[in-house]
Each structure stands twice: as C-alpha cells, then as structure tokens.
Amino acid sequence: MNAPTRRSATTRSIRRLATLAAAVVLLPLAIAGVSAHGPDPVMNGGPFGQNQDLRFRWRAGSVPPAAIKTAIRSAATDATATRASKAGTFTYDSGGSNPIGYGVGATCGVNGLACFTRTVPTGFTMWLREQGHVFDWGTLKWCQAYATPPNGCYDAETVALDEFGHVEVLGHHGNYANDSDYLDAVVQTYSRTKPAAGWNMHTFGRCDIATLQLQYDMQSWSAKYSTCLDLATDLTLAASPSSISAGGTTKLTASLKVVDYASYVRLGGNPVAGRVVTLQRRAPGTTTWTTVGTMSAGPTSGTYVLNQSLQSDMEYRAVFSTPTNEGINGDTSATVRVYVGYCTAALRTADSLYAPCI
Numbered sequence: 001m002n003a004p005t006r007r008s009a010t011t012r013s014i015r016r017l018a019t020l021a022a023a024v025v026l027l028p029l030a031i032a033g034v035s036a037h038g039p040d041p042v043m044n045g046g047p048f049g050q051n052q053d054l055r056f057r058w059r060a061g062s063v064p065p066a067a068i069k070t071a072i073r074s075a076a077t078d079a080t081a082t083r084a085s086k087a088g089t090f091t092y093d094s095g096g097s098n099p100i101g102y103g104v105g106a107t108c109g110v111n112g113l114a115c116f117t118r119t120v121p122t123g124f125t126m127w128l129r130e131q132g133h134v135f136d137w138g139t140l141k142w143c144q145a146y147a148t149p150p151n152g153c154y155d156a157e158t159v160a161l162d163e164f165g166h167v168e169v170l171g172h173h174g175n176y177a178n179d180s181d182y183l184d185a186v187v188q189t190y191s192r193t194k195p196a197a198g199w200n201m202h203t204f205g206r207c208d209i210a211t212l213q214l215q216y217d218m219q220s221w222s223a224k225y226s227t228c229l230d231l232a233t234d235l236t237l238a239a240s241p242s243s244i245s246a247g248g249t250t251k252l253t254a255s256l257k258v259v260d261y262a263s264y265v266r267l268g269g270n271p272v273a274g275r276v277v278t279l280q281r282r283a284p285g286t287t288t289w290t291t292v293g294t295m296s297a298g299p300t301s302g303t304y305v306l307n308q309s310l311q312s313d314m315e316y317r318a319v320f321s322t323p324t325n326e327g328i329n330g331d332t333s334a335t336v337r338v339y340v341g342y343c344t345a346a347l348r349t350a351d352s353l354y355a356p357c358i
C-alpha cells in the first residue's frame, strides 16, 4: 500500500509513474500477470498451505502504539473472516514467529506507508510507518492516532489488511482507468484517505477473494464463488435404470462441477453443491420442455436426484441457470432418454435389444 498524491492531474500522473517505480523497490517480489480488472494478480512464491495458521507478534523494539496494535489485530481478523476460501489465517500470538513492526525502523520503499515480506511456507514480516513520517508529499497521519480522525488520514486497519492480502499471495488489483472498480479490492497500489470511498474498507473485496479462491480453494462445496470470477460449469445427467416397465420408477441423477480448466487452478473439477438444479422432460419426438421440478441433494456433493414414475418413454435434461449472486455460469445437461416397456414379456432397451421384464 503506497501513498497516493493529491496534486494537479499532470503532477499526479508523473507522481504515479514515480511511485510505480518505487513500488518495485517496495515489493521486490515480482508480480506475474497484472491485468486490468478481474481477479487480483498473484505474487511470485505461491500460496501458503490451505488454512495455514500464521501467527504474528510485535517486533521487539518496534512495538506499535496501542491504537495501531488494535488496528493490526482487527485487520488480521478481517482477513481471516472475509477470505471466503482456505487462505491462511492470521492470529496475534506473543510467541508467534512472524514479526510486525512499527516506526522508523520500517524497511519500506520511499513511498510505502507499510510493507511486508513473504516466504512460503515459512512465514512473513510486516511494517507500518510511524505517525508523522514525512514523505515528499506531506506528513503521514494514521486515523487511529486521533480521537476524531481528520480528513486526509489513512486507516491503519485498511492498510494492514492490504498487507495481509499481499502476505496471502495477492498483488495489487488492476483497476479500470477511471478507478470505477476501486472497491472490488482492498489490495490496492494507492490507498485512499478519509473520506474517499474505500478509505476504511475492512473486508477483502470480491476480486481479492477471487484470487484467494483460485489459489486456496473453497471452504465448502456449497460456498459461493466470487462474482469477480467467470467460471464455466458442466452439468451431466443419468437415469438409473434407463429402462423400466410401465409404471416403474427410475432415478435421475445430475452432477454439477466446475469445468477442469488449468486456468481455474484449484477450482477446476470442484463439485458444486447446494444450488438449484431443475429437471425438465418432454415426450420423444416433441420439442417443448416441461419443468418437472427442483432436484434434491444427492448422495455425494454436487449431485442432485429426482425419481420419476413413467408409463411411456420420456426424455430428460437437467438445467442449472446462471446465478446472479456468484461467479459461475449455468449449464444444461445432454438429453437422456428413459425407455418404458409395455409388455409383460419383454422390455425395450437403449440399444433396441429385447430382454425379459423384471
């Protein structure tokens, strides 16, 4: 998290370039694949272990003042509570192996309000600059240093959350040119000061979460995928048995998964449970589908079942409509035909052979 500038547009552009150059110093770990919008880029070094227990202590000789301690601990709680994935957890522990320091000893780049190092799988370090630190643009004010925070202060909890995001694996979000998507991420190159929108963001944004989900996977198969993702799903359907006698019952089982593309990293092939999957049917030779109903949760994650009793052949398909509240796309299964035997002596089967009725 760097300090932005508050000067004329021309000067600001120049300063942004200068600050970007400084950011290379601030973040010596190269960032791969920075892209505009979309999930945050990934830092080199890869993710920590799933749900890795990352404990931090205050750096001896550089212990933050009480209000900053509280902000950092709150940021750790924010990171853990809003990661929506199996990303690492952050907990204060006086015996923790990962030091967080505050003050003039900070090893941050010249424009860094705060900075970090990460070494997978061992641990991390973090620093926050001291209240009153003089940058070339002005003097650092932490909002937590005031009973009534003045405009122009930086929220230490927000800045520390940016740093915890980096420690996890997140690079700075690539915003649109007009920053209209700024609130999609708290892990930002330029932090905002009070009262600009996002100055006190205390949760990971949806595009932070998207990368955490890709890199660490979901907490459960029924958990929602970040709307910053755009994942294809695959829905299959099978009937068992596929041939029944008139009046008999068959079980339709659908299976919903995230398509297993390499670019989906840990999310490819995931079963998708707890969603609404609908069964439709039509008589063979007709074109109009009729909704039978919503399928029930099946025996394994991501499966959905519905029994059907039939007097004549029927075609079925399962439908998963694209949700509006998460980043996976709908899919429709292939058509499955169920064959019904009319006689008492023979039963027609899928390959048109005849077999005795059961």
Ligand SMILES: [Zn+2]
Pocket: 001, 002, 162, 163, 166, 172, 187, 188, 189
């Ligand atoms: Zn940052």
